[in-house]
Amino acid sequence: MKEHFIHSDLLRREVKIDVIGAGGTGSQVINGLARLHLALLSLGHPGGLDVTLWDDDVVSQSNVGRQAFFPVDVGSHKAPTLINRLNVAFGLGWESRVERVASRTSLRSDIVIGCVDNRRARRAILDAASDGFHAKYWLDCGNRMSDGQVILGEVPSRMDRDDTPRLPHAGDLFPELVDPSLDAADDAPSCSLAEALEKQSLFINTAMAMQACQLLFELFRHGRITHHGLFMNLKTGRTSPLPVSPETWKRFGFIMPTPKPAKQAKGMVDRLAA
Known part of the structure:
Protein backbone atom coordinates (compact mmCIF):
# COMPACT_ATOMS: atom_id res chain seq x y z
CA MET A 1 0.00 0.00 0.00
CA LYS A 2 1.23 3.50 -0.85
CA GLU A 3 1.55 6.42 1.54
CA HIS A 4 1.01 10.15 1.27
CA PHE A 5 3.37 12.40 3.24
CA ILE A 6 2.22 15.75 4.60
CA HIS A 7 3.61 18.93 3.09
CA SER A 8 6.57 19.38 5.43
CA ASP A 9 6.15 23.12 5.88
CA LEU A 10 2.79 22.51 7.60
CA LEU A 11 4.71 21.00 10.51
CA ARG A 12 6.87 24.11 10.94
CA ARG A 13 4.33 26.95 11.06
CA GLU A 14 0.75 27.89 11.76
CA VAL A 15 -1.66 26.13 9.40
CA LYS A 16 -4.38 28.23 7.79
CA ILE A 17 -7.72 26.51 7.19
CA ASP A 18 -10.88 27.69 5.44
CA VAL A 19 -14.06 25.83 6.38
CA ILE A 20 -16.81 26.39 3.82
CA GLY A 21 -20.28 25.84 5.25
CA ALA A 22 -21.49 26.01 8.84
CA GLY A 23 -24.47 23.69 8.56
CA GLY A 24 -24.91 20.08 9.63
CA THR A 25 -21.35 18.95 8.96
CA GLY A 26 -19.50 22.28 9.12
CA SER A 27 -20.86 23.18 12.55
CA GLN A 28 -19.51 19.86 13.85
CA VAL A 29 -16.20 20.09 11.98
CA ILE A 30 -15.40 23.47 13.49
CA ASN A 31 -15.72 22.04 17.00
CA GLY A 32 -13.42 19.16 16.03
CA LEU A 33 -10.84 21.58 14.65
CA ALA A 34 -10.70 23.39 17.99
CA ARG A 35 -9.84 20.09 19.66
CA LEU A 36 -7.31 19.31 16.94
CA HIS A 37 -5.70 22.72 17.45
CA LEU A 38 -5.22 22.07 21.16
CA ALA A 39 -3.89 18.58 20.47
CA LEU A 40 -1.33 19.83 17.97
CA LEU A 41 -0.03 22.48 20.36
CA SER A 42 0.28 19.92 23.15
CA LEU A 43 2.26 17.66 20.81
CA GLY A 44 4.72 20.45 20.03
CA HIS A 45 3.37 21.92 16.81
CA PRO A 46 4.71 25.51 16.59
CA GLY A 47 1.47 27.28 15.66
CA GLY A 48 -1.54 25.00 15.54
CA LEU A 49 -4.47 26.03 13.37
CA ASP A 50 -5.80 29.39 12.23
CA VAL A 51 -9.37 28.85 10.99
CA THR A 52 -11.80 30.98 9.00
CA LEU A 53 -15.42 29.82 8.73
CA TRP A 54 -17.50 30.89 5.71
CA ASP A 55 -21.31 30.88 5.62
CA ASP A 56 -23.94 33.50 4.81
CA ASP A 57 -26.90 31.64 6.33
CA VAL A 58 -28.75 32.28 9.61
CA VAL A 59 -29.77 29.71 12.22
CA SER A 60 -33.34 28.46 11.80
CA GLN A 61 -35.49 26.49 14.21
CA SER A 62 -34.98 23.32 12.16
CA ASN A 63 -31.20 23.58 12.68
CA VAL A 64 -31.49 23.18 16.45
CA GLY A 65 -31.02 19.53 17.37
CA ARG A 66 -29.33 18.41 14.15
CA GLN A 67 -26.62 21.07 13.91
CA ALA A 68 -24.38 22.48 16.65
CA PHE A 69 -26.75 25.31 17.57
CA PHE A 70 -29.01 26.11 20.51
CA PRO A 71 -32.49 27.68 20.64
CA VAL A 72 -30.95 31.01 21.65
CA ASP A 73 -29.00 31.05 18.35
CA VAL A 74 -32.09 31.14 16.11
CA GLY A 75 -31.98 34.20 13.86
CA SER A 76 -28.22 34.73 14.25
CA HIS A 77 -25.69 34.22 11.46
CA LYS A 78 -24.18 30.76 11.70
CA ALA A 79 -20.51 31.50 11.08
CA PRO A 80 -19.91 34.25 13.68
CA THR A 81 -22.11 32.43 16.22
CA LEU A 82 -19.89 29.35 16.12
CA ILE A 83 -16.57 31.20 15.86
CA ASN A 84 -17.34 33.66 18.67
CA ARG A 85 -18.32 30.78 20.94
CA LEU A 86 -15.08 28.90 20.28
CA ASN A 87 -12.93 32.02 20.58
CA VAL A 88 -14.35 32.77 24.01
CA ALA A 89 -14.20 29.16 25.21
CA PHE A 90 -10.66 28.40 24.04
CA GLY A 91 -9.02 31.82 23.82
CA LEU A 92 -8.69 31.64 20.04
CA GLY A 93 -8.53 34.37 17.43
CA TRP A 94 -10.34 32.57 14.62
CA GLU A 95 -12.41 34.50 12.07
CA SER A 96 -15.77 34.20 10.34
CA ARG A 97 -16.97 35.47 6.97
CA VAL A 98 -20.71 36.03 6.46
CA GLU A 99 -20.59 35.30 2.75
CA ARG A 100 -20.56 32.48 0.26
CA VAL A 101 -17.46 31.29 -1.52
CA ALA A 102 -17.72 31.92 -5.26
CA SER A 103 -15.50 30.76 -8.11
CA ARG A 104 -13.85 34.18 -8.16
CA THR A 105 -13.08 34.04 -4.41
CA SER A 106 -9.38 33.65 -3.63
CA LEU A 107 -8.73 31.15 -0.85
CA ARG A 108 -5.15 31.60 0.38
CA SER A 109 -5.28 28.90 3.05
CA ASP A 110 -3.32 25.64 3.27
CA ILE A 111 -6.37 23.41 3.74
CA VAL A 112 -9.91 24.01 2.47
CA ILE A 113 -12.63 21.95 4.13
CA GLY A 114 -15.84 21.81 2.11
CA CYS A 115 -19.03 21.12 4.06
CA VAL A 116 -21.59 21.96 1.40
CA ASP A 117 -24.60 20.09 0.06
CA ASN A 118 -24.67 20.89 -3.65
CA ARG A 119 -22.47 20.62 -6.72
CA ARG A 120 -22.47 24.31 -7.54
CA ALA A 121 -20.87 25.08 -4.17
CA ARG A 122 -18.29 22.33 -4.66
CA ARG A 123 -17.40 23.74 -8.08
CA ALA A 124 -16.93 27.17 -6.53
CA ILE A 125 -14.69 25.72 -3.81
CA LEU A 126 -12.55 23.91 -6.37
CA ASP A 127 -12.18 27.03 -8.51
CA ALA A 128 -11.40 29.23 -5.51
CA ALA A 129 -8.89 26.74 -4.12
CA SER A 130 -7.04 26.70 -7.45
CA ASP A 131 -6.23 30.38 -7.11
CA GLY A 132 -2.99 31.44 -5.50
CA PHE A 133 0.64 30.40 -5.78
CA HIS A 134 0.75 27.09 -3.94
CA ALA A 135 -1.16 23.83 -4.01
CA LYS A 136 -3.52 23.19 -1.13
CA TYR A 137 -5.44 20.35 0.39
CA TRP A 138 -9.17 20.10 -0.24
CA LEU A 139 -11.02 17.97 2.30
CA ASP A 140 -14.52 17.36 0.95
CA CYS A 141 -17.29 16.13 3.24
CA GLY A 142 -20.55 15.04 1.69
CA ASN A 143 -23.52 12.92 2.62
CA ARG A 144 -26.98 11.81 1.67
CA MET A 145 -29.65 10.54 4.08
CA SER A 146 -27.59 7.94 5.94
CA ASP A 147 -24.35 7.57 3.98
CA GLY A 148 -21.52 9.86 2.95
CA GLN A 149 -17.90 10.29 2.02
CA VAL A 150 -14.82 12.16 3.16
CA ILE A 151 -12.07 12.70 0.58
CA LEU A 152 -8.77 14.53 1.09
CA GLY A 153 -6.98 15.60 -2.08
CA GLU A 154 -4.55 18.18 -3.41
CA VAL A 155 -5.70 21.04 -5.62
CA PRO A 156 -2.84 22.31 -7.79
CA SER A 157 -2.36 26.04 -8.10
CA ARG A 158 -2.57 27.73 -11.46
CA MET A 159 1.23 27.89 -11.39
CA ASP A 160 1.72 24.10 -11.16
CA ARG A 161 2.43 21.84 -14.11
CA ASP A 162 -0.36 19.53 -15.23
CA ASP A 163 1.86 16.46 -14.86
CA THR A 164 2.79 17.05 -11.21
CA PRO A 165 1.92 13.89 -9.20
CA ARG A 166 -0.59 14.61 -6.46
CA LEU A 167 -3.28 13.17 -4.24
CA PRO A 168 -6.52 13.20 -6.31
CA HIS A 169 -9.37 15.28 -4.90
CA ALA A 170 -13.11 14.61 -4.88
CA GLY A 171 -13.61 16.22 -8.28
CA ASP A 172 -10.92 14.02 -9.83
CA LEU A 173 -12.48 10.79 -8.59
CA PHE A 174 -16.13 11.83 -8.88
CA PRO A 175 -16.50 14.51 -11.60
CA GLU A 176 -20.27 14.53 -11.06
CA LEU A 177 -19.72 16.07 -7.62
CA VAL A 178 -18.51 19.31 -9.22
CA ASP A 179 -21.00 19.45 -12.11
CA PRO A 180 -23.59 22.14 -11.24
CA SER A 181 -25.92 20.96 -14.01
CA LEU A 182 -26.71 17.86 -11.95
CA ASP A 183 -28.04 19.79 -8.96
CA ALA A 184 -31.69 19.18 -8.17
CA ALA A 185 -34.01 22.06 -9.04
CA ASP A 186 -35.77 21.97 -5.68
CA ASP A 187 -33.46 22.85 -2.82
CA ALA A 188 -36.05 24.26 -0.42
CA PRO A 189 -35.00 24.33 3.24
CA SER A 190 -36.75 22.21 5.84
CA CYS A 191 -39.14 24.05 8.12
CA SER A 192 -38.82 21.78 11.14
CA LEU A 193 -36.44 19.27 12.69
CA PHE A 231 -17.15 5.93 2.57
CA MET A 232 -19.57 5.33 5.43
CA ASN A 233 -23.12 4.00 5.64
CA LEU A 234 -24.72 4.38 9.05
CA LYS A 235 -27.74 2.28 8.10
CA THR A 236 -25.68 -0.80 7.24
CA GLY A 237 -22.77 -0.03 9.57
CA ARG A 238 -20.32 -0.39 6.69
CA THR A 239 -17.17 1.73 6.35
CA SER A 240 -14.79 1.47 3.40
CA PRO A 241 -11.45 3.34 3.30
CA LEU A 242 -10.12 5.03 0.16
CA PRO A 243 -6.48 3.90 0.01
CA VAL A 244 -3.59 5.95 -1.32
CA SER A 245 -3.30 3.75 -4.38
CA PRO A 246 -2.92 4.61 -8.10
CA GLU A 247 -4.54 1.25 -8.87
CA THR A 248 -7.63 2.20 -6.86
CA TRP A 249 -7.75 5.67 -8.40
CA LYS A 250 -7.61 4.12 -11.86
CA ARG A 251 -10.84 2.25 -11.12
CA PHE A 252 -12.48 5.63 -10.53
CA GLY A 253 -11.13 6.89 -13.86
CA PHE A 254 -8.22 8.94 -12.49
CA ILE A 255 -4.81 8.20 -13.99
CA MET A 256 -1.83 9.48 -12.05
CA PRO A 257 0.11 11.82 -14.38
CA THR A 258 3.66 10.82 -15.23
CA PRO A 259 6.16 13.66 -14.76
CA LYS A 260 7.77 14.77 -17.98
CA PRO A 261 11.59 14.77 -18.01
CA ALA A 262 13.08 18.18 -17.39
CA LYS A 263 14.25 19.97 -20.51
CA GLN A 264 17.98 20.45 -20.82
CA ALA A 265 19.81 23.13 -22.74
CA LYS A 266 20.94 21.86 -26.16
CA GLY A 267 24.54 22.79 -25.45
CA MET A 268 24.59 20.61 -22.34
CA VAL A 269 23.18 17.63 -24.23
CA ASP A 270 25.83 18.04 -26.91
CA ARG A 271 28.62 18.16 -24.33
CA LEU A 272 27.36 15.01 -22.59
CA ALA A 273 27.13 13.18 -25.90
CA ALA A 274 30.63 14.18 -26.93
Missing part, protein backbone atom coordinates in the same frame (compact mmCIF):
# COMPACT_ATOMS: atom_id res chain seq x y z
CA ALA A 194 -38.89 16.46 11.92
CA GLU A 195 -38.94 17.43 8.25
CA ALA A 196 -35.16 17.70 8.18
CA LEU A 197 -34.88 14.18 9.60
CA GLU A 198 -36.90 12.89 6.66
CA LYS A 199 -33.99 13.99 4.46
CA GLN A 200 -31.00 13.11 6.66
CA SER A 201 -30.25 10.75 9.51
CA LEU A 202 -29.77 12.52 12.83
CA PHE A 203 -26.08 11.63 13.26
CA ILE A 204 -24.79 11.37 9.68
CA ASN A 205 -23.27 14.87 9.78
CA THR A 206 -21.59 14.21 13.12
CA ALA A 207 -20.17 10.93 11.82
CA MET A 208 -18.72 12.53 8.69
CA ALA A 209 -17.27 15.45 10.66
CA MET A 210 -15.59 13.04 13.08
CA GLN A 211 -14.01 11.08 10.23
CA ALA A 212 -12.80 14.27 8.54
CA CYS A 213 -11.11 15.54 11.69
CA GLN A 214 -9.63 12.12 12.43
CA LEU A 215 -8.08 12.03 8.97
CA LEU A 216 -6.41 15.39 9.60
CA PHE A 217 -5.24 14.22 13.02
CA GLU A 218 -3.60 11.15 11.45
CA LEU A 219 -1.92 13.31 8.81
CA PHE A 220 -0.48 15.76 11.36
CA ARG A 221 0.23 13.27 14.14
CA HIS A 222 2.17 10.79 12.02
CA GLY A 223 3.09 12.93 9.01
CA ARG A 224 1.68 10.34 6.63
CA ILE A 225 -1.53 8.52 5.74
CA THR A 226 -2.23 5.25 3.94
CA HIS A 227 -5.83 6.21 3.11
CA HIS A 228 -7.08 9.67 2.13
CA GLY A 229 -10.79 9.20 2.56
CA LEU A 230 -13.58 6.82 3.34
Whole structure:
Protein backbone atom coordinates (compact mmCIF):
# COMPACT_ATOMS: atom_id res chain seq x y z
CA MET A 1 0.00 0.00 0.00
CA LYS A 2 1.23 3.50 -0.85
CA GLU A 3 1.55 6.42 1.54
CA HIS A 4 1.01 10.15 1.27
CA PHE A 5 3.37 12.40 3.24
CA ILE A 6 2.22 15.75 4.60
CA HIS A 7 3.61 18.93 3.09
CA SER A 8 6.57 19.38 5.43
CA ASP A 9 6.15 23.12 5.88
CA LEU A 10 2.79 22.51 7.60
CA LEU A 11 4.71 21.00 10.51
CA ARG A 12 6.87 24.11 10.94
CA ARG A 13 4.33 26.95 11.06
CA GLU A 14 0.75 27.89 11.76
CA VAL A 15 -1.66 26.13 9.40
CA LYS A 16 -4.38 28.23 7.79
CA ILE A 17 -7.72 26.51 7.19
CA ASP A 18 -10.88 27.69 5.44
CA VAL A 19 -14.06 25.83 6.38
CA ILE A 20 -16.81 26.39 3.82
CA GLY A 21 -20.28 25.84 5.25
CA ALA A 22 -21.49 26.01 8.84
CA GLY A 23 -24.47 23.69 8.56
CA GLY A 24 -24.91 20.08 9.63
CA THR A 25 -21.35 18.95 8.96
CA GLY A 26 -19.50 22.28 9.12
CA SER A 27 -20.86 23.18 12.55
CA GLN A 28 -19.51 19.86 13.85
CA VAL A 29 -16.20 20.09 11.98
CA ILE A 30 -15.40 23.47 13.49
CA ASN A 31 -15.72 22.04 17.00
CA GLY A 32 -13.42 19.16 16.03
CA LEU A 33 -10.84 21.58 14.65
CA ALA A 34 -10.70 23.39 17.99
CA ARG A 35 -9.84 20.09 19.66
CA LEU A 36 -7.31 19.31 16.94
CA HIS A 37 -5.70 22.72 17.45
CA LEU A 38 -5.22 22.07 21.16
CA ALA A 39 -3.89 18.58 20.47
CA LEU A 40 -1.33 19.83 17.97
CA LEU A 41 -0.03 22.48 20.36
CA SER A 42 0.28 19.92 23.15
CA LEU A 43 2.26 17.66 20.81
CA GLY A 44 4.72 20.45 20.03
CA HIS A 45 3.37 21.92 16.81
CA PRO A 46 4.71 25.51 16.59
CA GLY A 47 1.47 27.28 15.66
CA GLY A 48 -1.54 25.00 15.54
CA LEU A 49 -4.47 26.03 13.37
CA ASP A 50 -5.80 29.39 12.23
CA VAL A 51 -9.37 28.85 10.99
CA THR A 52 -11.80 30.98 9.00
CA LEU A 53 -15.42 29.82 8.73
CA TRP A 54 -17.50 30.89 5.71
CA ASP A 55 -21.31 30.88 5.62
CA ASP A 56 -23.94 33.50 4.81
CA ASP A 57 -26.90 31.64 6.33
CA VAL A 58 -28.75 32.28 9.61
CA VAL A 59 -29.77 29.71 12.22
CA SER A 60 -33.34 28.46 11.80
CA GLN A 61 -35.49 26.49 14.21
CA SER A 62 -34.98 23.32 12.16
CA ASN A 63 -31.20 23.58 12.68
CA VAL A 64 -31.49 23.18 16.45
CA GLY A 65 -31.02 19.53 17.37
CA ARG A 66 -29.33 18.41 14.15
CA GLN A 67 -26.62 21.07 13.91
CA ALA A 68 -24.38 22.48 16.65
CA PHE A 69 -26.75 25.31 17.57
CA PHE A 70 -29.01 26.11 20.51
CA PRO A 71 -32.49 27.68 20.64
CA VAL A 72 -30.95 31.01 21.65
CA ASP A 73 -29.00 31.05 18.35
CA VAL A 74 -32.09 31.14 16.11
CA GLY A 75 -31.98 34.20 13.86
CA SER A 76 -28.22 34.73 14.25
CA HIS A 77 -25.69 34.22 11.46
CA LYS A 78 -24.18 30.76 11.70
CA ALA A 79 -20.51 31.50 11.08
CA PRO A 80 -19.91 34.25 13.68
CA THR A 81 -22.11 32.43 16.22
CA LEU A 82 -19.89 29.35 16.12
CA ILE A 83 -16.57 31.20 15.86
CA ASN A 84 -17.34 33.66 18.67
CA ARG A 85 -18.32 30.78 20.94
CA LEU A 86 -15.08 28.90 20.28
CA ASN A 87 -12.93 32.02 20.58
CA VAL A 88 -14.35 32.77 24.01
CA ALA A 89 -14.20 29.16 25.21
CA PHE A 90 -10.66 28.40 24.04
CA GLY A 91 -9.02 31.82 23.82
CA LEU A 92 -8.69 31.64 20.04
CA GLY A 93 -8.53 34.37 17.43
CA TRP A 94 -10.34 32.57 14.62
CA GLU A 95 -12.41 34.50 12.07
CA SER A 96 -15.77 34.20 10.34
CA ARG A 97 -16.97 35.47 6.97
CA VAL A 98 -20.71 36.03 6.46
CA GLU A 99 -20.59 35.30 2.75
CA ARG A 100 -20.56 32.48 0.26
CA VAL A 101 -17.46 31.29 -1.52
CA ALA A 102 -17.72 31.92 -5.26
CA SER A 103 -15.50 30.76 -8.11
CA ARG A 104 -13.85 34.18 -8.16
CA THR A 105 -13.08 34.04 -4.41
CA SER A 106 -9.38 33.65 -3.63
CA LEU A 107 -8.73 31.15 -0.85
CA ARG A 108 -5.15 31.60 0.38
CA SER A 109 -5.28 28.90 3.05
CA ASP A 110 -3.32 25.64 3.27
CA ILE A 111 -6.37 23.41 3.74
CA VAL A 112 -9.91 24.01 2.47
CA ILE A 113 -12.63 21.95 4.13
CA GLY A 114 -15.84 21.81 2.11
CA CYS A 115 -19.03 21.12 4.06
CA VAL A 116 -21.59 21.96 1.40
CA ASP A 117 -24.60 20.09 0.06
CA ASN A 118 -24.67 20.89 -3.65
CA ARG A 119 -22.47 20.62 -6.72
CA ARG A 120 -22.47 24.31 -7.54
CA ALA A 121 -20.87 25.08 -4.17
CA ARG A 122 -18.29 22.33 -4.66
CA ARG A 123 -17.40 23.74 -8.08
CA ALA A 124 -16.93 27.17 -6.53
CA ILE A 125 -14.69 25.72 -3.81
CA LEU A 126 -12.55 23.91 -6.37
CA ASP A 127 -12.18 27.03 -8.51
CA ALA A 128 -11.40 29.23 -5.51
CA ALA A 129 -8.89 26.74 -4.12
CA SER A 130 -7.04 26.70 -7.45
CA ASP A 131 -6.23 30.38 -7.11
CA GLY A 132 -2.99 31.44 -5.50
CA PHE A 133 0.64 30.40 -5.78
CA HIS A 134 0.75 27.09 -3.94
CA ALA A 135 -1.16 23.83 -4.01
CA LYS A 136 -3.52 23.19 -1.13
CA TYR A 137 -5.44 20.35 0.39
CA TRP A 138 -9.17 20.10 -0.24
CA LEU A 139 -11.02 17.97 2.30
CA ASP A 140 -14.52 17.36 0.95
CA CYS A 141 -17.29 16.13 3.24
CA GLY A 142 -20.55 15.04 1.69
CA ASN A 143 -23.52 12.92 2.62
CA ARG A 144 -26.98 11.81 1.67
CA MET A 145 -29.65 10.54 4.08
CA SER A 146 -27.59 7.94 5.94
CA ASP A 147 -24.35 7.57 3.98
CA GLY A 148 -21.52 9.86 2.95
CA GLN A 149 -17.90 10.29 2.02
CA VAL A 150 -14.82 12.16 3.16
CA ILE A 151 -12.07 12.70 0.58
CA LEU A 152 -8.77 14.53 1.09
CA GLY A 153 -6.98 15.60 -2.08
CA GLU A 154 -4.55 18.18 -3.41
CA VAL A 155 -5.70 21.04 -5.62
CA PRO A 156 -2.84 22.31 -7.79
CA SER A 157 -2.36 26.04 -8.10
CA ARG A 158 -2.57 27.73 -11.46
CA MET A 159 1.23 27.89 -11.39
CA ASP A 160 1.72 24.10 -11.16
CA ARG A 161 2.43 21.84 -14.11
CA ASP A 162 -0.36 19.53 -15.23
CA ASP A 163 1.86 16.46 -14.86
CA THR A 164 2.79 17.05 -11.21
CA PRO A 165 1.92 13.89 -9.20
CA ARG A 166 -0.59 14.61 -6.46
CA LEU A 167 -3.28 13.17 -4.24
CA PRO A 168 -6.52 13.20 -6.31
CA HIS A 169 -9.37 15.28 -4.90
CA ALA A 170 -13.11 14.61 -4.88
CA GLY A 171 -13.61 16.22 -8.28
CA ASP A 172 -10.92 14.02 -9.83
CA LEU A 173 -12.48 10.79 -8.59
CA PHE A 174 -16.13 11.83 -8.88
CA PRO A 175 -16.50 14.51 -11.60
CA GLU A 176 -20.27 14.53 -11.06
CA LEU A 177 -19.72 16.07 -7.62
CA VAL A 178 -18.51 19.31 -9.22
CA ASP A 179 -21.00 19.45 -12.11
CA PRO A 180 -23.59 22.14 -11.24
CA SER A 181 -25.92 20.96 -14.01
CA LEU A 182 -26.71 17.86 -11.95
CA ASP A 183 -28.04 19.79 -8.96
CA ALA A 184 -31.69 19.18 -8.17
CA ALA A 185 -34.01 22.06 -9.04
CA ASP A 186 -35.77 21.97 -5.68
CA ASP A 187 -33.46 22.85 -2.82
CA ALA A 188 -36.05 24.26 -0.42
CA PRO A 189 -35.00 24.33 3.24
CA SER A 190 -36.75 22.21 5.84
CA CYS A 191 -39.14 24.05 8.12
CA SER A 192 -38.82 21.78 11.14
CA LEU A 193 -36.44 19.27 12.69
CA ALA A 194 -38.89 16.46 11.92
CA GLU A 195 -38.94 17.43 8.25
CA ALA A 196 -35.16 17.70 8.18
CA LEU A 197 -34.88 14.18 9.60
CA GLU A 198 -36.90 12.89 6.66
CA LYS A 199 -33.99 13.99 4.46
CA GLN A 200 -31.00 13.11 6.66
CA SER A 201 -30.25 10.75 9.51
CA LEU A 202 -29.77 12.52 12.83
CA PHE A 203 -26.08 11.63 13.26
CA ILE A 204 -24.79 11.37 9.68
CA ASN A 205 -23.27 14.87 9.78
CA THR A 206 -21.59 14.21 13.12
CA ALA A 207 -20.17 10.93 11.82
CA MET A 208 -18.72 12.53 8.69
CA ALA A 209 -17.27 15.45 10.66
CA MET A 210 -15.59 13.04 13.08
CA GLN A 211 -14.01 11.08 10.23
CA ALA A 212 -12.80 14.27 8.54
CA CYS A 213 -11.11 15.54 11.69
CA GLN A 214 -9.63 12.12 12.43
CA LEU A 215 -8.08 12.03 8.97
CA LEU A 216 -6.41 15.39 9.60
CA PHE A 217 -5.24 14.22 13.02
CA GLU A 218 -3.60 11.15 11.45
CA LEU A 219 -1.92 13.31 8.81
CA PHE A 220 -0.48 15.76 11.36
CA ARG A 221 0.23 13.27 14.14
CA HIS A 222 2.17 10.79 12.02
CA GLY A 223 3.09 12.93 9.01
CA ARG A 224 1.68 10.34 6.63
CA ILE A 225 -1.53 8.52 5.74
CA THR A 226 -2.23 5.25 3.94
CA HIS A 227 -5.83 6.21 3.11
CA HIS A 228 -7.08 9.67 2.13
CA GLY A 229 -10.79 9.20 2.56
CA LEU A 230 -13.58 6.82 3.34
CA PHE A 231 -17.15 5.93 2.57
CA MET A 232 -19.57 5.33 5.43
CA ASN A 233 -23.12 4.00 5.64
CA LEU A 234 -24.72 4.38 9.05
CA LYS A 235 -27.74 2.28 8.10
CA THR A 236 -25.68 -0.80 7.24
CA GLY A 237 -22.77 -0.03 9.57
CA ARG A 238 -20.32 -0.39 6.69
CA THR A 239 -17.17 1.73 6.35
CA SER A 240 -14.79 1.47 3.40
CA PRO A 241 -11.45 3.34 3.30
CA LEU A 242 -10.12 5.03 0.16
CA PRO A 243 -6.48 3.90 0.01
CA VAL A 244 -3.59 5.95 -1.32
CA SER A 245 -3.30 3.75 -4.38
CA PRO A 246 -2.92 4.61 -8.10
CA GLU A 247 -4.54 1.25 -8.87
CA THR A 248 -7.63 2.20 -6.86
CA TRP A 249 -7.75 5.67 -8.40
CA LYS A 250 -7.61 4.12 -11.86
CA ARG A 251 -10.84 2.25 -11.12
CA PHE A 252 -12.48 5.63 -10.53
CA GLY A 253 -11.13 6.89 -13.86
CA PHE A 254 -8.22 8.94 -12.49
CA ILE A 255 -4.81 8.20 -13.99
CA MET A 256 -1.83 9.48 -12.05
CA PRO A 257 0.11 11.82 -14.38
CA THR A 258 3.66 10.82 -15.23
CA PRO A 259 6.16 13.66 -14.76
CA LYS A 260 7.77 14.77 -17.98
CA PRO A 261 11.59 14.77 -18.01
CA ALA A 262 13.08 18.18 -17.39
CA LYS A 263 14.25 19.97 -20.51
CA GLN A 264 17.98 20.45 -20.82
CA ALA A 265 19.81 23.13 -22.74
CA LYS A 266 20.94 21.86 -26.16
CA GLY A 267 24.54 22.79 -25.45
CA MET A 268 24.59 20.61 -22.34
CA VAL A 269 23.18 17.63 -24.23
CA ASP A 270 25.83 18.04 -26.91
CA ARG A 271 28.62 18.16 -24.33
CA LEU A 272 27.36 15.01 -22.59
CA ALA A 273 27.13 13.18 -25.90
CA ALA A 274 30.63 14.18 -26.93
